[in-house]
Amino acid sequence: MNKFLIALLFPVYCLAQIPAYYNTIDFSQTGNTLKNQLSTLITTTHTNELTYTPEVWDALKQSDLDPDNTNNVFLIYGYNDTDSNNDNDRTRNKNLSCHTTSCDGLWVREHVFPRSLGTPNLEYVGPGADAHHLRAIDSDMNNDRGNNRFADGLGNATVIAGGYFYPGDEWKGDVARMMMYMYLRYPTQCQAVIVGSGSATFSADMPNIFLEWNEEDPVSQYEMNRNTVLQNMQGNRNPFIDNPYLATRIWNGPEAEDKWGLLSNEDFVAENITLYPTLTTGIVYINNAQEAKSYTVYNNVGQLIKSGLTQNSIDLTNYAAGLYFIKISNEYSGKTFRVIKQ
Known part of the structure; x- marks a missing residue:
């Protein structure tokens, strides 16, 4: 499978307080995995x-x-x-x-x-x-x-x-x-x-x-x-x-300042929410959400195009084909998924 498409299948964690520059980074990771992503x-x-x-x-x-x-x-x-x-x-x-x-x-x-x-x-x-x-x-x-x-x-x-x-x-x-x-x-x-x-x-x-x-x-x-x-x-x-x-x-080593106030929080990792399919003609579905969640949808240049609350699905039918980032949030953190609208 194309490596780009493989990457699209994996979610990344993202918080409102984390700068958009880091939207592609999975901050639930540590060690060499996080190091390589930042590199x-x-x-x-x-x-x-x-x-x-x-x-x-x-x-x-x-x-x-x-x-x-x-x-x-x-x-x-x-x-x-x-x-x-x-x-x-x-x-x-x-x-x-x-x-x-x-x-x-x-x-x-x-x-x-x-x-x-x-x-x-x-x-x-x-x-x-x-x-x-x-x-x-x-x-x-x-x-x-x-x-x-x-x-x-x-x-x-x-x-x-x-x-x-x-x-x-x-x-x-x-x-x-x-x-x-x-x-x-x-x-x-x-x-x-x-x-x-x-x-x-x-x-x-x-x-x-x-x-x-x-x-x-x-x-x-x-x-x-x-x-x-x-x-x-x-x-x-x-x-x-x-x-x-x-x-x-x-x-590891000494605990440096967490300027975002989130990565050192034990509640940082969000619920085990998944979003599918990541290659879609319109509707994407949310799995394992225990209650309605906030969602935001950004296009591939970072512009907000849609937001709201949902526990089940998000409709992209009326939007142009292309790459989108969908962030599902809870009180402490959120996951951002890459989705391709066909």
Whole structure:
């Protein structure tokens, strides 16, 4: 059977509070199953690959803006704008980017997943130009970080004995979520265990420090804004910014914040409702509904075309042939089914 048609036969869970970007994800799943679904999503929606020059420069001048002063960009790993040391600046004028060989006092582009640690090298295309892991950074701080692997620490960013780097208390969560994204987006080329040091006891493919940092340093408004800006440019999002608890569902470890307030709820999984047939000429039927349920029907571009209450069936007879998404909801959660109207 055609793989596309097979996929249509399986329901996915969806909640009103979960962004529509994730409508195709079955959040009742965990571990590798959920990881692979998210990997497919962020890959297929990555519809525009930025050029390293000039598009990444332009992206960072929008995505990395300080919301308190939009003339400035945040400098990753930076922590002090008031002392005499420019190297540790936290912000800088967005127009002070470096396009020469002399960059003192200017900012450059940081590959948070170092290019040289990729398997193979990330270069300056594809993963090397994916703005979800590129950040504005002071040029000297960039040199200090180099391609050092991340390790745990305390306080401000610093190089650690043994050739490791601690990104600082303010930035460690950002780093963790970027490394998780890169691993899902480029699973063989950007393995998290290559860039993160220490044990991987919660899950063999994710260093403990990233799961700990994800929980210890919650998502900031800056990260959320950045995620939306980059979706508008690249087409895809970083799921771990939208909900850090996804990392807990996939790799276990410390229980990170569930920003949707639903995935950690024991009542998350809906009743064992099924909908059939998924290839129909008009009527689709609901099975195992214990009472009338809310339903919503969306077309293939996400437009709401029908809604109501039903316990038995939904009539699509008067609608055009094509792909539809039907969501059946209860108090806590719901299932979304893909249906083809012939």
